[in-house]
Every structure is written in C-alpha cells, then in structure tokens.
Amino acid sequence: MTRLVLIDGSSYLFRAYHALPKLSNDLGEPTGALFGVVNMLRGHLKEQPDLLAFVVDASGPTFRDDLYAEYKANRPPMPEDLRAQVEPMMQIVEALGIPVLRVSGVEADDVIGTLALQAAEQGIEVTISTGDKDFAQLVRPGVRLVNTMSGSVLDSDAAVEAKFGVKAAQIVDYLALMGDSVDNVPGVDKCGPKTAAKWLGQYGDLDTVMARADDIGGKIGENLRAALDRLPLSRQLVTIKTDVELGQGPQDLARREPQRDELIALYSRYGFNQALRELTGEGPAGKPTATRPAAMDERPDPAMAVKGQYHCVVDLDTFNVWLDRLAKADAFAFDCETDALDAMQANLVGLSFAIECGEAIYIPLQHRYPGAPTQLAAETVLGALKPLLENPAIGKIGQHGKYDLHVLRRHGIDVQGYRDDSMLASFVWHSAGLRHDMDTLAKRFLGYDTIKFEDVCGKGARQISFADVDLEQATAYAAEDADITLRLNQVFKRKLEGEPGLEKVYRDIEMPLVEVLTRMEANGVLIDAEELRRQTRDLSKRGLQVQEQAYAVAGRKFNLDSTKQLQALLYDELGLPVLVKTPKGQPSTNEDALEAIADQHELPRLILEHRSMAKLRSTYTEKLPEMINTDTGRVHTSYNQAGAATGRLSSTDPNLQNIPIRTEDGRRIRTAFIAPEGRRIVACDYSQIELRIMAHLSEDPGLMAAFESGQDVHRATAAEVFGVPLEQVDSGQRRAAKAINFGLMYGMGAFTLAQQLGIKRGEAQDYIALYFRRYPGVQRFMEGARMQAHQYGYVETVFGRRLHLMEINSRRHAQRAGAERAAINAPMQGSAADIIKLAMRSVHDWLIPHADKAMMIMQVHDELVFEVDTDFVDTLLPEVKQRMQAAVKLRVPLVVDAGVGVNWDEAH
DNA sequence: CAAACCGACGACGTC
DNA sequence: GACGTCGTCGGTTTGA
Numbered sequence: 001m002t003r004l005v006l007i008d009g010s011s012y013l014f015r016a017y018h019a020l021p022k023l024s025n026d027l028g029e030p031t032g033a034l035f036g037v038v039n040m041l042r043g044h045l046k047e048q049p050d051l052l053a054f055v056v057d058a059s060g061p062t063f064r065d066d067l068y069a070e071y072k073a074n075r076p077p078m079p080e081d082l083r084a085q086v087e088p089m090m091q092i093v094e095a096l097g098i099p100v101l102r103v104s105g106v107e108a109d110d111v112i113g114t115l116a117l118q119a120a121e122q123g124i125e126v127t128i129s130t131g132d133k134d135f136a137q138l139v140r141p142g143v144r145l146v147n148t149m150s151g152s153v154l155d156s157d158a159a160v161e162a163k164f165g166v167k168a169a170q171i172v173d174y175l176a177l178m179g180d181s182v183d184n185v186p187g188v189d190k191c192g193p194k195t196a197a198k199w200l201g202q203y204g205d206l207d208t209v210m211a212r213a214d215d216i217g218g219k220i221g222e223n224l225r226a227a228l229d230r231l232p233l234s235r236q237l238v239t240i241k242t243d244v245e246l247g248q249g250p251q252d253l254a255r256r257e258p259q260r261d262e263l264i265a266l267y268s269r270y271g272f273n274q275a276l277r278e279l280t281g282e283g284p285a286g287k288p289t290a291t292r293p294a295a296m297d298e299r300p301d302p303a304m305a306v307k308g309q310y311h312c313v314v315d316l317d318t319f320n321v322w323l324d325r326l327a328k329a330d331a332f333a334f335d336c337e338t339d340a341l342d343a344m345q346a347n348l349v350g351l352s353f354a355i356e357c358g359e360a361i362y363i364p365l366q367h368r369y370p371g372a373p374t375q376l377a378a379e380t381v382l383g384a385l386k387p388l389l390e391n392p393a394i395g396k397i398g399q400h401g402k403y404d405l406h407v408l409r410r411h412g413i414d415v416q417g418y419r420d421d422s423m424l425a426s427f428v429w430h431s432a433g434l435r436h437d438m439d440t441l442a443k444r445f446l447g448y449d450t451i452k453f454e455d456v457c458g459k460g461a462r463q464i465s466f467a468d469v470d471l472e473q474a475t476a477y478a479a480e481d482a483d484i485t486l487r488l489n490q491v492f493k494r495k496l497e498g499e500p501g502l503e504k505v506y507r508d509i510e511m512p513l514v515e516v517l518t519r520m521e522a523n524g525v526l527i528d529a530e531e532l533r534r535q536t537r538d539l540s541k542r543g544l545q546v547q548e549q550a551y552a553v554a555g556r557k558f559n560l561d562s563t564k565q566l567q568a569l570l571y572d573e574l575g576l577p578v579l580v581k582t583p584k585g586q587p588s589t590n591e592d593a594l595e596a597i598a599d600q601h602e603l604p605r606l607i608l609e610h611r612s613m614a615k616l617r618s619t620y621t622e623k624l625p626e627m628i629n630t631d632t633g634r635v636h637t638s639y640n641q642a643g644a645a646t647g648r649l650s651s652t653d654p655n656l657q658n659i660p661i662r663t664e665d666g667r668r669i670r671t672a673f674i675a676p677e678g679r680r681i682v683a684c685d686y687s688q689i690e691l692r693i694m695a696h697l698s699e700d701p702g703l704m705a706a707f708e709s710g711q712d713v714h715r716a717t718a719a720e721v722f723g724v725p726l727e728q729v730d731s732g733q734r735r736a737a738k739a740i741n742f743g744l745m746y747g748m749g750a751f752t753l754a755q756q757l758g759i760k761r762g763e764a765q766d767y768i769a770l771y772f773r774r775y776p777g778v779q780r781f782m783e784g785a786r787m788q789a790h791q792y793g794y795v796e797t798v799f800g801r802r803l804h805l806m807e808i809n810s811r812r813h814a815q816r817a818g819a820e821r822a823a824i825n826a827p828m829q830g831s832a833a834d835i836i837k838l839a840m841r842s843v844h845d846w847l848i849p850h851a852d853k854a855m856m857i858m859q860v861h862d863e864l865v866f867e868v869d870t871d872f873v874d875t876l877l878p879e880v881k882q883r884m885q886a887a888v889k890l891r892v893p894l895v896v897d898a899g900v901g902v903n904w905d906e907a908h
Numbered sequence: 909c910a911a912a913c914c915g916a917c918g919a920c921g922t923c
Numbered sequence: 924g925a926c927g928t929c930g931t932c933g934g935t936t937t938g939a
Contacts, residue, residue: 460913461937561930563918582918590919615920618929646925648923655927658922666921690923746924818924825924829923833925861923861925 004119004250005044005052006112007098008130012037013089015131015149017082018780019787025271029088030081037089038272039791040148041096044129051124051253054093055111058104064237071237072183088270095263097256103244109134110241116143117242119250136160137171137240149787165197173206176235185237186230189223192773194766206235300447304487308358310479312471314375319384322353322361326388329355331395331419333486336404337362337478339465342653343406344521344629344636348378349467350474351385352482357490360479362471369468378411386413395419399438399485402641405518418514422485425492427642428506429499432804436642442484445491450484451477501800509799509837510641516844516856517639517649523855523867524634525656528672528903529625535668536621543613550606560610563589569603576601592755616660620669627654639859646826647801647833649859657860659904673904675867680900682873683907684880685863687895688713689835690745690828693798696890697827700777707892714738720774721767740771744778745828747821782824789823797830798888832862835894839887840864843880850876865904873900 016036023032044052064071093100103111109132116126120142128135128145135145136154144155154160160168177196179187188195199216203209213225260279267276313319326332333354338346349367354360365378388394390413397420398404405415426436426445434440442448456477457464466474496503551557558565566589570576577600580593587593594604627635635654643650651657659673660666675681691713695703706716711726718729718737729737736757743753754764772779789795794804803826807819840859847854853872858865864884868876877898884896901907 559931562932563930564932584917586918588918611919612921615929619921619927623928640926643927644925648925650926652927655922658920658927660921662921748924822924829925832923863923 002051002124003047003049003127004115004124004253005047005049005127005129006115007041007044007052007054008108008112008128008132008135009037009054009056009089009093010108011130011132012040012149013082013085016040016787017079017085019149019784022081025269029270030084031270031272032085033082034085034089034092034270035272036149036787036791038092038275040129041093041098042275042278043148045096045098045255049127049255051119051250052255053099053101053115053253055101055108056090057108058102060104062105062107062110063241064107067236068233070184075183088266092263092266095259095266097258099253099255101246103246106241106244110244111246113138113240113242114244114246115250115253122250124250133164134171134175134238134240136164136168137175137238138242139168149790164193166200170200170205172235172239173200173209175238176206176231177209179234180238183237185234186227187234188220188227188231190220191223192769194762194769195220206231300445300491302447304357304445304491305447306358308354308360308480308483310359310475310483311361312475312479313361313363314373314471316376316380319363319376319381323384323388325355326353326385327394329394331397333360333397333482333489334389334404335398335478335481335485336407337466337474337481338407339366339467343403343638344410345631346407347467348407348411349465350478351381352478354479354482354486357487358483360483360486362475362478364471364474366467367469367471367474369470373471382411382413389413389415392416397421397485397489399423399441399481399488400642402514402518402521405514406522409518409522419511420489420493421511421514422488422492423642424510424514425489425496425506428502428510428801429492429495430804431642431647431802432645433806438481438484438488441488446484446487448484448487451480453477501796502802505799505801505834509801509834512841513641513837516840517641519844520856520859521636521638523857524629524632524636525857525865526633526674526676526867527624527628527635528674529628531672532621532625532669535672536617539613539617539621539665543610543617546606546610546613550603550610553602553606560607561614566607570597570601574601574603576604612663613665616665616669620660624654624669624672637858644833646803646830647797647837648829648861649833649837651859656858659860661908667905670905670908671903675902678870680868680870680873680902681904681907682866682868682876682880682898682900683863683904684866684877684884684896684898685860686832686836686884687897689832689862689894691741692890692892692894693828693831693835694745694778694781695892696798697831698775698777698781699891700775700781702775703778704892710895714741717741717771717774721770736767740767744768744771744782745825747782747824749821785823785827786820789820795823795827797827797834798890799831799834801830801834803827803830835887836862836864836884839884842883842887846879846883865907 013033017033019036022030023035024030090100101111112128116128116138119126120140126143128138128143129148130145131147131149139145139154139157139160144153146153154163157168160171164171164174166174174196177188177191177199178193179185199209203212210228210231213221213228216224263279264276267279313322335352336348337350337352339349340346348365350362350364352360352362363381364375365381367375389396389408394417396415396418398418399421400423401418401421405418408415422441423436426441434444439450439452442450456469456473457466496506547560550560554569558569567587570589571578571587576597578587579596580588580590582588591608594608598604624635629636637651637656638653640650640652660669673681692707695707702720706713714734714737715726715729717740718733719726721737721740722729722733739753739756743756750761750765750768753768754761757764785795789805789808793808794802796802805819805823807815808823810816810819836859840856843856843864847856850872854866854868854876856864857867864880866876866880881896881898885894899907
C-alpha cells in the first residue's frame with residue numbers, strides 16, 4: 001500500500017526550540033531546534049515512505065484572521081535565535097529532497113488536512129507527523145498521527161478517546177469548548193479537558209451542549225451560557241480546513257534525489273555528526289545513539305592493546321634509578337597491592353608504577369611464600385617514595401585511587417597531587433550502563449585483555465593472599481595495573497578534551513572530591529554498640545511475641561521471613577484476594593498488598609509488624625556493631641563515587657545512607673550514632689534542594705516566587721492548586737500538595753499519585769492538570785526533559801553532567817516509560833548531587849586547619865554530618881551553612897537547616 | 909553426600 | 924526516581 005507522510009514543520013521547529021537546550025555550533029549559530037527537526041526528518045526517511053511533504057506556514061494573514069481579528073493576537077514574536085534557524089531548516093529539507101508546501105491564506109494545518117483527506121480517499125495510508133494535538137480531529141481509518149518527539153501514536157478512534165476522552169469526530173467541539181489561550185481562541189471560562197469531555201460524553205456534540213446550556217448548573221453553567229454566541233466562531237477557528245485549493249495532489253509528493261554534497265556541507269556546518277556519519281557511511285548507522293552508547297567509544301587505538309615491558313624491582317640500585325625517574329616525571333600512575341579488599345584494614349604487599357605507556361615496575365614488599373626472594377624493606381621504599389608521593393607538583397594517576405590513598409595513608413603517606421582517576425573519568429564520560437572497573441575499561445577502551453585477579457589468586461575458599469603469589473606472576477599482574485591505568489588516562493584525557501562540559505565536571509567536581517571522601521571515610525563515626533545491643537534484645541523479644549501471635553492466628557508454624565510461604569498461606573490457604581503482584585507476576589506480600597487485605601484478616605498486620613522489626617534488627621542493630629573497626633573503634637563506610645547513574649554517591653559496608661528515621665523504632669537507631677565526650681554531632685541539610693532545582697531549571701515564575709519569599713512550598717502549592725488563600729490551606733490539602741510535588745519530581749503519573757494519596761485516578765489526574773496550569777513552566781520543563789532524552793539519549797544536570805537513559809527508545813513500553821520518568825527525575829537528583837559535592841570540597845578546605853576540632857563524618861545525599869568539639873560548634877555552624885548555601889548560585893536561594901546534639905537523632 | 913557458595917527475587921530502609 | 928542489604932530459595936560447586 002502506498003504511504004504518505006505529512007510533516008507539520010512549523011510545529012516541530014517550535015516545539016524542538018522550547019524542548020531542547022540552546023545548542024549552538026562552532027560559529028555560535030543556534031542549532032537546538034534545528035537538531036530536533038533534523039532528527040525527526042531522518043526518522044521519517046528511514047521508514048522510506050512513498051510520498052511525503054514538509055508543510056510550513058506561509059507569511060501573511062490567513063482566512064482565520066479575517067474571521068476573527070484577535071486570532072493569535074497573544075502570540076509573542078518569534079525569538080531571534082529561533083528565527084535564525086528557519087532558513088537553515090528549509091535548506092536542509094530542500095537538500096534532503098523532501099517536497100515543501102507553503103500556501104498563503106491558510107495555515108499549514110489546513111494544507112495538511114486537505115492532503116490527508118484526499119490521500120485517504122485514494123486509499124493511501126496517511127501519517128501526519130506533528131506535535132499539535134488539534135490534529136486529532138483528522139484521525140480516522142487510513143489517517144494516523146505520530147509525534148516523534150514524545151513517541152506517541154494516535155492511530156484509531158480508540159486511541160484518541162483514550163487520550164482525550166472524546167472521539168476523533170468530537171475533537172473540534174472539544175477544542176472549541178476549551179478555547180486556546182495561546183492562539184487566543186475564546187472558549188468557555190474554567191472549562192478544561194475534563195469538563196469538555198464530560199459534556200460531550202453526555203450530549204454528543206457542541207450543538208446539543210449549546211442547546212441544553214440551561215440544564216447545566218453552577219458557575220460553570222453560567223460561563224457556558226455567557227460563551228454561547230462566540231462558540232460557533234471558536235469552532236470555526238479550531239476546525240482544520242480540508243478543502244483548500246492546492247493545485248497539486250498527494251501523487252505529486254514523491255521525494256526527489258537528495259543533494260548529497262549540499263547535505264554534507266550543512267550537516268558539518270551545524271555539527272550534526274551523527275547524521276553526517278550516517279550519510280557518509282562511516283560507522284554503523286541506523287539506530288539512534290541512545291540504543292548504542294558504545295558506538296563512539298569502541299575504536300581503541302591498536303597500539304594501546306600491546307603487552308608492556310614489566311620489571312620486578314628487588315634491589316636498591318634499580319630502585320634508585322626508578323626513584324630518580326619518578327622524581328623527574330610530570331606525572332605517573334601508581335597502584336597498591338594488598339591482602340584485603342577493605343582499605344581500612346588492608347596491608348600493603350607491593351607497589352607498582354608507570355611513567356610511560358608500555359613500561360612499568362612492581363616493587364614487592366611483603367611477599368611471604370616459601371622460597372620468596374629477598375625484597376626491599378618496606379620502610380626504605382616508603383621512606384624514599386614519601387617525598388614524591390606527597391609532592392603536589394608531581395601528578396598521581398590511579399584507578400579507584402581512593403583505595404590506594406587509604407592504604408598509603410595508613411602507612412604514613414599523605415598523597416598530594418592526586419590528579420587523575422580513570423574510574424572517575426569513565427564515570428563522567430558515561431555514568432550509566434557500563435562498569436568502571438579496570439578490566440572492563442581496558443577491554444573496551446584499549447582493546448586489551450587484562451590479567452584477572454582471580455587468575456592470580458584463585459577464588460572462593462581457595463583464594464590465596466596476594467602476598468602468597470610468586471613474584472613473576474605478581475609483577476605481570478601488578479605492573480600491568482599501573483601501565484593500563486596510565487594508558488586509560490591518556491584515552492580519557494583525549495575524550496574529555498573534546499567535551500569541555502564533561503571535562504569541567506570531572507576536573508572541578510569529581511577529582512577534588514576524592515581527598516574529601518578519603519578523609520571522611522577515615523574519620524568514621526562513633527557507634528554506641530551497647531545501645532544497639534539493647535535495641536536488638538528489645539526487637540527480638542517483641543518480634544518473638546508477634547511471631548507467636550501469628551502462629552496462633554494461622555493455626556500452625558511457618559517462616560515469617562519467607563515470601564513464598566506467606567504467599568501460599570495468605571492466598572492459597574486463607575483465600576485472601578490478590579490485589580498486588582510482584583514485577584514477575586507473582587502474588588505480592590509487600591506492604592501495599594498486606595495493607596490492602598488487613599481489614600479482612602488479622603495475619604497481614606502481624607506480618608508487617610514482624611517484618612519491620614526483623615528488618616531493623618537484621619540490617620541495623622545487629623550488623624552495625626559488627627562493623628566497628630578494631631583499630632579505630634569506629635565505623636568506616638565506603639562511598640562509591642562511580643556507582644549511581646545520576647552522579648549521587650552511594651555508601652556500602654555499611655550503608656550509612658539508609659539509616660532509619662521514619663518510624664519511632666527506626667529513629668532510635670540514630671541515637672546510637674554518637675559524639676565522644678566533649679563533642680557534638682552537627683547535621684546540616686539542604687532544605688527542598690531538588691524542588692528548588694526544579695524551580696531553577698523550569699524558571700517557573702510561580703514556583704520561583706514561592707521559594708523567593710521563603711514560604712512553605714508545599715503550603716504555597718496547595719494554595720495555588722486548590723485555589724485558597726495561603727492561611728486557609730488545611731493539613732489534608734498540604735499533604736496532597738506535598739505528594740504532588742514529590743511525585744512530579746519522580747516523574748510519577750496519575751496512577752501512582754492516586755495510589756500514594758489513596759484517591760481515585762481521575763482525581764489525581766485533575767490535581768496534576770491543575771498543578772500544571774498553575775505552574776506551566778514545570779510542565780514545559782518536564783516535556784523538555786522527555787524530549788531531550790528521546791533525541792539525545794541523555795539529560796543534563798545544571799553543571800553539564802550527562803545522565804544517559806539507556807532504555808529511552810526501547811521498544812518495550814514499560815521500559816520506555818520508566819526511562820521517561822527517570823529523564824524527569826535525573827536532572828534534579830543529579831544537580832543536587834553536583835551541588836553537595838562542590839559544597840563538600842569547600843567545607844573540607846575550610847576544615848583542614850581545624851582538623852583537631854571538627855571533622856566531616858557522613859554524607860547522606862542532601863545532608864552533611866560533622867563531629868565537632870562542643871566549644872567549636874558555634875564557629876563551625878555559620879561557616880558550614882554559608883559554604884553549603886554558596887556552593888552554587890541558582891535562580892532561587894539555597895537554604896540549609898542545621899541541628900546539634902549528642903547523637904545523630906538529637907541533631908535533627 | 910552434605911556443606912558452602914551463588915545469583916535471582918522480593919522486600920524495605922533512606923534521600 | 925536513585926541506591927544497598929537482608930533472608931529465602933533453588934541450583935551448582937566444593938571438599939572431606
């Protein structure tokens with residue numbers, strides 16, 4: 001069957017302009033909107049339609065202006081940097097060989113409408129590509145609508161009804177009732193999508209609605225009656241003409257031969273590298289970048305994959321030669337070999353260094369297997385290396401260097417000049433979707449197969465210590481580490497030089513943080529083990545009581561910790577209804593599920609009670625005392641700087657970023673995070689930082705004003721959404737507003753919000769609609785994030801960190817929807833992470849000379865925790881607050897709240 | 909042949 | 924939305 005694609009050029013250009021960041025090429029010419037349009041066009045061309053046309057508005061008035069002088073009177077003039085992209089767009093369209101239609105006296109919509117119906121009558125399959133919902137009125141068999149930016153498709157009456165709540169044939173009436181403030185089409189006051197759909201559902205069409213206007217009560221009925229005489233005009237304005245005299249038909253719209261040279265020139269000028277590659281046949285073409293993020297990485301230089309020359313240094317003369325070379329080097333790569341994974345208790349077994357790619361040394365210090373050769377004394381080697389390692393002028397390069405910094409620190413060396421880290425460079429280069437360990441990076445960026453730790457030491461129970469590895473193997477493994485680190489660093493240095501934004505994130509945010517985290521981890525936190533043991537006893541006792549009750553109620557014993565047994569008991573034996581399923585489709589026994597059936601049986605409540613106590617005990621009160629380091633008497637978490645796709649830190653062994661706070665029993669655990677005698681715990685946290693970032697990024701005046709004036713945002717939101725004065729907001733309204741604020745930040749839809757608030761889906765939908773009406777900037781921002789994600793495969797933080805969304809163009813709906821939600825949340829979560837990282841460095845610098853009086857001990861995403869001499873608290877507080885608040889200048893103020901106490905609970 | 913180990917899953921703690 | 928950790932469960936590997 002013949003296929004025709006009609007592209008609504010103006011609508012795309014306009015939408016791409018508002019959705020995408022303000023990009024420009026090397027010449028400084030704006031290219032953001034252009035980029036969006038070109039990608040959209042390439043998408044359509046890939047489908048190889050038989051016929052297609054690019055339709056744009058002609059200049060000058062149209063018949064609608066004659067009908068209504070005020071038509072589009074509210075339209076602001078086209079921004080200059082958008083206007084500048086119109087001509088290049090037309091050049092590219094021409095060069096692509098796409099027929100262009102531009103008819104004066106009517107709008108592009110009317111041209112498209114006319115052609116669509118003509119073609120449909122001829123049995124041609126028509127696709128209208130547009131970002132404008134008004135076109136839904138044209139959907140019918142043979143005519144479908146696609147929006148390549150949002151990925152949505154309206155291909156049937158059912159699809160239209162699902163989206164708008166009215167049939168395609170009712171869309172015109174629907175639009176007329178609502179009116180359109182942008183085009184200045186008058187509608188019925190206070191009549192939005194819901195009301196319009198309701199009326200049309202009830203009465204069928206606009207004429208009937210108007211005839212029965214007197215039946216509709218309330219304020220909205222009055223508004224309807226007041227609008228009666230202008231509604232016919234509105235209907236005329238929103239009706240797309242389908243009978244324009246065109247002088248040509250669908251059959252005249254075959255694509256011409258593209259002008260290849262012209263296209264190459266245009267693509268290069270505007271920096272559309274991917275389009276260029278596709279055109280010139282270099283590299284794989286076809287799928288969008290997002291589905292193959294590795295494309296531009298995977299061309300390792302073959303020279304990087306050759307094996308290096310490695311030496312084992314066991315005599316003083318050779319060592320001195322290398323010491324001299326290291327001292328004269330601008331920078332070198334280094335790596336520590338140890339006997340344990342935990343940096344806080346690992347012993348140094350040997351050291352390796354590399355100054356030039358392809359050559360490296362290993363200096364064994366503590367290999368202790370039978371027949372091991374004599375090695376240099378650790379004190380001698382470390383003593384000689386100390387001045388170099390502590391010299392900030394000599395750059396140090398590592399892979400996950402925080403580990404090595406710990407080991408050396410514990411051997412009396414305070415490394416300075418830690419300049420590059422290939423793990424962090426890789427993380428900034430592409431935070432998601434790949435691992436950043438050396439073996440993976442070497443394979444991918446160098447095409448090099450490294451010796452694996454397991455090949456040298458074995459695994460599982462039979463694993464031996466590195467100290468037991470013979471020197472030959474140890475050298476091959478260890479020296480390689482330093483060499484590969486150096487090679488990787490070279491590769492990333494080149495890559496990042498080509499991406500100034502990413503380079504800055506790496507240089508200004510990540511690298512300076514390494515020392516801060518090392519210090520903070522080394523500081524550790526004091527834990528009151530006795531208090532936790534008391535809590536363990538208490539929780540065990542109460543847990544046992546609940547368990548007895550549960551057995552009694554069930555009439556038999558069972559394993560309360562086994563979801564499988566619970567599932568059988570609740571749903572099979574007791575026959576309770578299955579209301580929630582797990583992602584794998586099993587009947588769920590999670591909190592929501594049990595809560596939902598709690599009114600039908602005693603057991604669910606008991607299970608929940610037992611679970612919460614078991615969780616607290618097994619994860620916290622029992623485990624934390626075990627994690628106390630025997631040397632320091634404190635707990636030292638490990639922060640993973642390259643773990644979270646949004647740029648956040650994560651914390652392991654133990655995870656100190658999920659210590660309970662919400663429940664009474666949970667919060668008590670925080671009383672065991674204590675300050676020693678004479679000291680206090682100080683906790684400083686950013687107030688509403690992600691919401692403030694949303695205000696900043698969206699530039700929404702309402703939201704910005706709420707923060708500007710220092711109001712309670714949730715209350716302010718409630719006042720706006722529910723239309724009541726600030727002081728009359730009740731607690732329920734505030735709660736709902738808070739849920740909306742949170743939900744939207746997580747990209748939540750009406751369904752999840754409804755669940756969260758325990759209301760109907762439709763009601764939640766109304767709240768969201770109302771919210772967007774009050775904060776239109778927020779809606780624009782969210783749509784923009786979604787579109788940017790679709791176009792580029794990533795979104796960005798305030799500082800330009802890229803957050804890739806691997807699944808954004810997935811064929812699977814659930815995956816794609818998840819990625820779209822992530823696209824909304826990631827810029828806020830990621831920007832918040834950037835900000836606190838900068839703040840940490842700033843605070844760290846100030847703390848250096850006060851190390852004996854105060855130290856930073858924890859970071860929990862938006863909170864920094866300190867242990868401070870009691871008489872130093874008043875000095876520290878204002879300084880830390882100030883540094884946190886001044887970490888970055890946003891369009892809204894940053895506010896930091898602080899608390900002081902003898903334990904973490906009190907400090908809140 | 910039992911003990912140890914491993915990975916997937918479901919659940920739940922935080923921001 | 925982003926994480927890490929726990930216990931269970933079923934399957935595999937290990938080692939006495």
